[in-house]
Amino acid sequence: MRTLSTVIVAGTFALFIGTQAWASDAGHTSDAMEHAGESKAHGEMGHAKEALSHAKESLAHAKEARDDHAASHKHMDEAIKHLDEAIKHAEMGHGQESAKHTQEAIKHMRESGH
Known part of the structure; x- marks a missing residue:
């Protein structure tokens, strides 16, 4: 039951990230975050x-995304390292x-502004 709940939460998170990406036309960054x-x-x-x-x-x-948005290189480079x-x-x-590093990558993707 716990696994099912976690999968539902992860799916909802992915949907939320995807919906936000479409709203802001974020392209590769949104796919990376998802x-x-x-x-x-x-x-x-x-x-x-x-x-x-x-x-x-991701x-x-x-x-x-890094290549598409030169100004966000710093954060995307950090995301890529993580x-x-x-x-x-x-x-x-x-x-x-792995999850800890992925969380740091998500943080830097958000900070990239794209």
Whole structure:
């Protein structure tokens, strides 16, 4: 039951992030945040494989966002560093540590302003 609740919360979070992105036309940043949120949720549940998949998707979109928005490079570079760490930890099966790095990546994506 707890897993189902967590999945519902993660899905709602992803929907909220996606809805906000459409409203602000954020493009790759919103996709990066959506996948980062999914990665974090899976990491917290101990699903390293799923956390890894979403972290990799988030990383790809974060790199695209960085390239699209030169002024936000600093924050997107930091987000990319944390997503790289999230991927490393997820590959080692460390879901909780992966989730911590993903949370930091989300923070920097938000601060990028895009």
